[in-house]
Amino acid sequence: MWKVTTFTIGLLAALEVSLAGVGARQEPSPERVRQPSADGKLNIIAFGAHPDDCDQGAGGVATLYAALGHRVRFVSVTNGDAGHQTEGGGALAARRRAESHEAGRRVGVDYVVLDNHDGQLLPTVEVREQIIRQIRLWNADLVLAPRPNDYHPDHRYTGVLVQDAAYMVVVPNLTSDTPALRKNPVFMYFQDRFQSPQPFRPDVAVSLDQVIDKKIDMLDAHVSQMYEWLPWVDGILDKVPKDPATRKQWLKQTRAVAPTPAVRAALVKWYGAQQGNAVKYAEAFQICEYGAQPDESMIRKLFPMLPK
Numbered sequence: 388m389w390k391v392t393t394f395t396i397g398l399l400a401a402l403e404v405s406l407a408g409v410g411a412r413q414e415p416s417p418e419r420v421r422q423p424s425a426d427g428k429l430n431i432i433a434f435g436a437h438p439d440d441c442d443q444g445a446g447g448v449a450t451l452y453a454a455l456g457h458r459v460r461f462v463s464v465t466n467g468d469a470g471h472q473t474e475g476g477g478a479l480a481a482r483r484r485a486e487s488h489e490a491g492r493r494v495g496v497d498y499v500v501l502d503n504h505d506g507q508l509l510p511t512v513e514v515r516e517q518i519i520r521q522i523r524l525w526n527a528d529l530v531l532a533p534r535p536n537d538y539h540p541d542h543r544y545t546g547v548l549v550q551d552a553a554y555m556v557v558v559p560n561l562t563s564d565t566p567a568l569r570k571n572p573v574f575m576y577f578q579d580r581f582q583s584p585q586p587f588r589p590d591v592a593v594s595l596d597q598v599i600d601k602k603i604d605m606l607d608a609h610v611s612q613m614y615e616w617l618p619w620v621d622g623i624l625d626k627v628p629k630d631p632a633t634r635k636q637w638l639k640q641t642r643a644v645a646p647t648p649a650v651r652a653a654l655v656k657w658y659g660a661q662q663g664n665a666v667k668y669a670e671a672f673q674i675c676e677y678g679a680q681p682d683e684s685m686i687r688k689l690f691p692m693l694p695k
């Protein structure tokens with residue numbers, strides 16, 4: 388079943404090429420690549436290594452974007468087929484694909500799961516091309532990804548793969564089955580806790596106070612992870628409530644955490660002292676040095692949920 392996505396991407400790429408017209412394969416018309424953003428709506432794409440990673444890093448802002456009519460796609464670079472203590476392989480991948488689609492449906496986010504094995508991701512040219520196609524097909528204004536210094540090799544290499552794609556998305560001779568973008572998107576990283584070689588720097592912080600329950604609802608769709616695999620890894624499987632409503636409350640208690648001091652400072656910068664100090668839940672992002680470099684007014688355009 389998970390082969391369908393690869394096929395669908397190929398089909399979409401072919402469709403895009405045919406829409407661009409015969410002979411336009413290497414030289415997509417500027418209208419075609421600019422048109423999706425011409426309606427004033429943003430195209431946001433986030434990459435995670437596993438089918439619940441984007442949800443944790445950007446599920447809140449994605450909910451806010453979707454509510455404002457912007458287009459958000461989450462891409463899991465692996466199919467998650469290793470993330471369980473008693474299940475695995477194709478059956479687990481199919482289960483996690485269904486969970487991802489349900490998570491996306493709950494908040495209005497498009498969810499794609501690529502068919503790469505969980506736990507074995509490498510920054511190859513083949514996977515880089517998959518990332519390049521995704522960014523191009525989405526005509527992304529903003530690309531979100533993990534930093535490449537995470538504890539999990541799949542997370543690290545997802546960060547590297549997106550960095551490796553950051554310039555190549557505008558080079559028509561590379562991955563030429565999918566027309567190149569004419570403008571480089573802005574790339575940003577999800578928040579993390581890792582300190583080496585340097586700690587995460589929250590350049591932008593967004594209040595989730597209006598949507599925290601929607602974000603938890605999104606995470607709640609990943610039953611195999613939130614209530615089975617992750618508690619098993621942490622040795623707290625016996626602490627997970629059995630009743631669905633009670634376990635969702637437990638999920639909120641354990642997953643919705645207060646902003647760090649650095650994120651608090653960023654909230655004060657973007658919301659002002661009074662509002663910024665009152666925020667209970669947030670997501671923060673660090674600008675990647677590759678891709679377009681946004682100034683403050685560009686950041687406000689890319690994050691329209693920030694106060695004017």
Ligand SMILES: [Zn+2]
Pocket residue numbers: 436437440539542
């Ligand atoms: Zn992960």
